[in-house]
Amino acid sequence: MDGHMAPPLNLEAIRADFPILAEKVRGKPFTFLDSGASAQKPRQVIGAMVRMMETAYANVHRGAYHMSEQATEAYEAARGAVARFLNAGDVREIIFTGSSTNAINLVAHSYGRGVMKPGQAVVISEMEHHANIVPWQMARDAHGLELRVCRITDSGELDLDDLAAKLADGKVGLVAVTHMSNVLGTVTPAAQIARMAHEAGAKVLFDGSQAAVHRRVDVREIDADFYVFTGHKLYGPTGIGVLYAKGALQEAMPPFLGGGDMIAEVSFERSVWAPYPAKFEAGTPPIIEAIGLHAAIDYVTAIGMPAIEAHERALVDRAMARLPQIEGVTLLGRAQDRGGVFAFALDTAHAHDVATLLDRAGIAVRSGRHCAEPLHARFDVESTCRASFGLYTTPAEVDLLADALQQAREFFR
Amino acid sequence: MSGGLFDDLRDLYQEVILDHGRKPRNFKRLDDADRSARGDNPMCGDRMELFLKLAPDGHIQDAAFQGRGCAISMASASLMTDTVRGKTQDQARKMGENFRALAMTGICPDCGGDIAEDMERLAPLSGVHDFPSRVKCATLAWHTLNAALDGGAKEASSE
Ligand SMILES: Cc1ncc(COP(=O)(O)O)c(C=O)c1O
DSSP states (O other): OGGGGSOOOOHHHHHHTOGGGGOEETTEEOEEOBTTTOOOOOHHHHHHHHHHHHHSOOOSSSOSSHHHHHHHHHHHHHHHHHHHHHTOSOGGGEEEESSHHHHHHHHIIIIIITTSOTTOEEEEETTOOGGGTHHHHHHHHHHOOEEEEEOBOTTSOBOHHHHHHHHTTSOEEEEEEESBOTTTOBBOOHHHHHHHHHHTTOEEEEEOTTHHHHSOOOHHHHTOSEEEEEGGGGTSOSSOEEEEEOHHHHHHSOOSSOSTTSEEEEOSSOEEEOSTTGGGOOSSOOHHHHHHHHHHHHHHHHHOHHHHHHHHHHHHHHHHHHGGGSTTEEEEOOOSSBOSEEEEEETTBOHHHHHHHHHHTTEEOEEEOTTOHHHHHHTTOSOEEEEEOOTTOOHHHHHHHHHHHHHHHHHTO | OOOGGGGGGGGTSOHHHHHHHHSOTTBSOOTTOSEEEEEEETTTTEEEEEEEEEOTTSOEEEEEEEEEOOHHHHHHHHHHHHHHTTOOHHHHHHHHHHHHHHHHHSOOTTOOGGGHHHHHHHGGGGGGGGOGGGHHHHHHHHHHHHHHHTTSOSOBOOO
């Protein structure tokens, strides 16, 4: 993969871009290993949002005056940046939403209920985030869809034989699976999954909330029908998410929310929907957030997604080499293809106790079930700690985690 | 040899707590329980089921629990089942109220009188007040106790 030939990151310069990394926690340097929950923001993103509010802000698509035209242009330029980031063929395939959660709910509503027929099935997997489980349960209950759950293997990879079996009867209308697990770090073989889904007559949605942060995504290369990610994990602001959806599908789908901006014509008798993607962007959109997301995309693109992928892979390899050597530490899943996220457990202490100890050392990890309760049930563990890396994570921080875990094991003998 | 890194956490993880967390007392199902309730902190994955045996006059004759959770939640349930045994329901509720205040603020508003000795035993858990995200671990058992005393049909949560 091209990632492995990328030049190393200039970590010192990168870290200087993130003001929060200079903060101290309980007198210790802030070791932030929870980017998978939400990433920190570089000055470039913060600055772009402030600049917009100070110099170029107004509502979009509404005013026939200079500021509104400027804001509209900036908002649409952000759409263009997202399209290039995902290598979409057409900017109109990019819908701005409030988050990944909103984007998946949009598809569950407008495609799951709006296009799919009762009796058809949706396939998800055992390693989904709740955001890619619950909307399908709601669509199942409201619209008579069937929900099928594709198994994962003990190493934490999608069981492709099981996927084939789940697709075999031709009743599946949509395969909705993660492109990268937020717990195990597993990257799924998206192109292969899409091929299998398409051969069975199904469409495919990838939850790219994690994947889009850790590697280059090309929606045309993998032939995704829907692709979802969220701004705040990509060093951008909260309040913005992205849904990539092929034009023909958007054409066929009824709107999700009704309101301003999504209509071409309104009378009290009826409304005519605006052409896509506007028909899926009801109300005032996250304008400032779109500007922030654009800056975040420019930021990671300038560093290079392949370089970021290689950097994080090296960090994971380092962690995978050190952690299993600590007595009592186990790792959840052992996927071959993975990004900068992994979950672990200590035999003598609950994840919460471990997280409290690590916090004392200035280290922030997530503990609990990480919005993936069924996955924890699958591995028969109550809860885990999860470390996740960002482009600013250093090898020294991985060592710090390992050292602190060693001491935590001694504390909870 | 616990490593200097975590020495200041000994206030939170006092030896009593580690001991009760590791070897919880009254950790069993009471087959002849008169009341029971489940407690759940969905975010942390703490889960317990509490069993109460009531005497004819209504006081708590026996208390036991089962479950999985962090050291704090297990120790709290263990200490709670030890201390409410023999108490009237009103005394147990009053202890719970005071314990919640203790866990949140580190100060016990009304810990004298007939519950003084028992509140003393619970005092090691007061260290959680410095750890806002962990307070609910300590209070889960007491929320579950209230649910059991209220009739036990519903699920308790300290979130
Ligand atoms: C894999 C995955 N899917 C979906 C989400 C939901 O993202 P958001 O909360 O921004 O909607 C997350 C993050 O929490 C995630 O990791």
